Amino acid sequence: MKTEFSLAQLADPDIAEADKILRACVHCGFCTATCPTYVLLGDELDSPRGRIYLIKEMLEKDRPPTAEVVKHIDRCLSCLACMTTCPSGVNYMHLVDQGRARIERDYRRPLTERLLRAALAFLLPRPGLFRASMILARFGRPLAALLPTPKAGSATPALLSRIKAMLALAPGRLPAPGPSGGSVFAAVGERRGRVALLQGCAQQVLAPRINQAAINLLTRHGIEVVLVRDEGCCGALTHHLGRDDDALARARANIAVWLKEASEGGLDAILVTTSGCGTVIKDYGFMLREDHDYAAAAAKISALAKDITEYVADIRLLPAQQSGELVIAYHSACSLQHGQKITRLPKELLSKNGFVVKDVPESHLCCGSAGTYNILQPDIANKLRDRKVANIATVKPDMIAAGNIGCMVQIASGTSVPVVHTIELLDWATGGPRP
Numbered sequence: 446m447k448t449e450f451s452l453a454q455l456a457d458p459d460i461a462e463a464d465k466i467l468r469a470c471v472h473c474g475f476c477t478a479t480c481p482t483y484v485l486l487g488d489e490l491d492s493p494r495g496r497i498y499l500i501k502e503m504l505e506k507d508r509p510p511t512a513e514v515v516k517h518i519d520r521c522l523s524c525l526a527c528m529t530t531c532p533s534g535v536n537y538m539h540l541v542d543q544g545r546a547r548i549e550r551d552y553r554r555p556l557t558e559r560l561l562r563a564a565l566a567f568l569l570p571r572p573g574l575f576r577a578s579m580i581l582a583r584f585g586r587p588l589a590a591l592l593p594t595p596k597a598g599s600a601t602p603a604l605l606s607r608i609k610a611m612l613a614l615a616p617g618r619l620p621a622p623g624p625s626g627g628s629v630f631a632a633v634g635e636r637r638g639r640v641a642l643l644q645g646c647a648q649q650v651l652a653p654r655i656n657q658a659a660i661n662l663l664t665r666h667g668i669e670v671v672l673v674r675d676e677g678c679c680g681a682l683t684h685h686l687g688r689d690d691d692a693l694a695r696a697r698a699n700i701a702v703w704l705k706e707a708s709e710g711g712l713d714a715i716l717v718t719t720s721g722c723g724t725v726i727k728d729y730g731f732m733l734r735e736d737h738d739y740a741a742a743a744a745k746i747s748a749l750a751k752d753i754t755e756y757v758a759d760i761r762l763l764p765a766q767q768s769g770e771l772v773i774a775y776h777s778a779c780s781l782q783h784g785q786k787i788t789r790l791p792k793e794l795l796s797k798n799g800f801v802v803k804d805v806p807e808s809h810l811c812c813g814s815a816g817t818y819n820i821l822q823p824d825i826a827n828k829l830r831d832r833k834v835a836n837i838a839t840v841k842p843d844m845i846a847a848g849n850i851g852c853m854v855q856i857a858s859g860t861s862v863p864v865v866h867t868i869e870l871l872d873w874a875t876g877g878p879r880p
């Protein structure tokens with residue numbers, strides 16, 4: 446794609462990067478076929494190719510975007526299916542990240558939209574506040590039926606329909622909190638390794654059982670696990686809302702505490718059980734590439750970050766202890782399959798450990814969770830969830846496995862089939878409790 450940035454614009458490293466990405470696009474449109482919003486809405490401007498044009502215009506003209514441009518960028522799930530499909534290697538992720546940051550900087554959203562986004566950016570990365578808001582949401586659940594359902598095609602869905610979506614996602618009751626930062630779990634038997642386990646934000650409130658399963662499995666196999674003291678949100682939530690200053694500050698703070706832990710106790714890896722977070726931590730090296738104080742450290746942390754299944758695949762697991770009759774529908778989270786290119790590994794681990802694993806039709810299509818997307822764009826998110834649940838039902842599973850809490854909550858809101866994390870099944874198979 447031809448670009449027309451001025452030399453002055455190209456002196457900005459972000460614009461130079463955008464220029465490189467845009468020039469790689471050859472307009473072929475292969476990406477449209479696998480884009481969930483294009484598949485649903487059929488509008489070129491809701492396809493990757495259309496959005497690439499919109500972002501190009503916005504950056505080249507260096508003017509505040511119009512409401513129309515913002516509507517189509519906001520509808521993007523950042524699922525990155527387009528990156529998997531693109532034959533030219535266009536890095537859509539880094540381009541749309543710039544687009545979102547530019548919108549956040551230059552566009553004044555309606556007041557309710559600003560308030561909602563500010564509330565999400567403030568609450569979600571703070572587990573204490575998020576827990577309190579989930580308890581409040583529990584009391585609000587009976588009111589959800591009275592609120593309006595989201596209107597199809599609306600650019601900024603009404604605040605009440607978004608509150609309805611939030612209430613629908615809130616759990617009936619919350620589990621007790623898991624272990625806190627600073628906890629160290631000793632290896633059983635001879636120590637073969639030492640890892641940090643990301644504590645996560647929403648996940649530690651909604652499903653502490655996931656990291657508990659990871660701790661159980663790892664320690665049982667001789668790996669010491671540390672929950673690093675003073676670790677915070679990885680920044681993924683605010684990064685996807687275009688709030689880059691906040692996201693980068695969180696990245697720097699985590700890099701500092703992880704490097705301290707690595708130098709004091711040694712770390713073989715930083716393990717992540719929420720693939721949405723893993724994709725962003727693996728990108729810290731890029732995000733902080735122009736920060737002279739942090740660039741090298743960020744690259745080091747990105748190299749240490751691993752999805753839990755990558756690490757588990759490299760340790761010899763104890764023989765599987767369960768019958769092998771259970772049919773598991775494996776839901777491939779977008780951040781894992783498109784963001785981190787981890788596709789076969791979780792399924793192979795489950796198969797090797799005695800589960801009958803079924804692929805889900807249209808597995809490349811997002812379930813609609815996508816960070817805060819199911820709150821901000823409830824109409825599209827609900828349609829994608831219903832399509833995902835219908836596809837899952839065709840394989841008649843006993844359980845659904847996924848590697849990302851956002852997908853688990855989203856899918857569970859549309860089915861009665863139990864939804865569990867891949868690591869819970871692997872823990873069970875190697876001697877842990879049944880999830």
Ligand code: SF4
Nearest residue numbers: 480521522524525527
């Ligand atoms: S990230 Fe997903 S929703 Fe966004 S343009 Fe790419 S395929 Fe479409």
Ligand code: SF4
Nearest residue numbers: 470471473474476531
């Ligand atoms: S598939 Fe790649 S090269 Fe083709 S239009 Fe989409 S982004 Fe551009």
